[in-house]
Amino acid sequence: MERQELIELYKKGQRYFGRFDLRSMDLSNVDLSGADFTNALMNSCLIGANLAGADLTGVSFAKASLVYANLTKAILRKANLYFASFRCADLTGADLRGANLENTELVQANLSGSDLRGANLVGTKLIGSNLTGCDLRETNLRGVNLCDANLSQANLEGVSLRGMYFCNTIMPDGSIRNDNC
Template sequence: MSAEELMQRYAAGERDFSAIALSEAILEGADLSGVLLSGASLDGANLRRVNLSHADLSGADLNGADLTQADLSGADLRDAILDGATLEGAILDGANLSQADLKVANIVQADLSHARLSQANLSGANLEGADLSGADLAIADLHQANLHQAALEEANLSGANLADTNLEGTILEGGDSNLAT
């Protein structure tokens, strides 16, 4: 399926595009709120400024995808692969990223407030200036991540791996500070 066909079918009211292959697709600025893309292959896709709020992207392959300033608020990204993805300035408030693979992802200045990131792999990720207030990072792997000036107020970090993590200027007040390092 092409990106154009997806947009036409979405505009016609279709919402279930589970397991489709759209590697390298260009969907910049598209409104796909509430779309079902579980298990879809979107690796290397241009999803800059796309509206994927409340979308189901569980198990989707978003390796190297560009989600700069995308709206993923309330989206289901459980078990999604976002290895090396760019999520700079993305809105992920209330999103479910449990067990997602975000290794070396660029998540600078993203809004992850109240997101569920339990057991997510964020090793080597750049979360500089990200808002993780109220986020659930229980048992998350954050080793070698950059959390410089990130906000972690009221975040659950119990069992999280913060070995070799840059926490300079990070606000940790009020969260669960039982950390595994």
């Protein structure tokens, strides 16, 4: 499938694109809000794409670029986001339960109110990110860089804070942690 064909199908009202192979397709600045990409392969360029409210359950975004993308209230359960870049992306209220975000770049991303229960964030860069009110229960945060991040009111129940990088990090209780400055 070509980019223009996908856009035309979307414009005509089609919302289901599950299991499609969209690898290497440049979907930068395309509005695909509310679409269903369940289990699709999307190792592509999605810079500035609008995927608000999209169902991306089980999607592979490994090594994809989603810089400045809008993923508000998107469903990314069990998605593979390994080594993807979400720099300055908006993931407000997103459902990332059980997702693999290992070594993902979420620098200056907005994850406020998102659900990351059981996600793998090993080695993820969350520098300057907003994690206000996030549910991080049972999340693997080993080696995560949280410098300048805001974790106000985040739920860290069952999370080990060992091996994480803190510098000017706002913790759930409002205190500031500077272990690695």
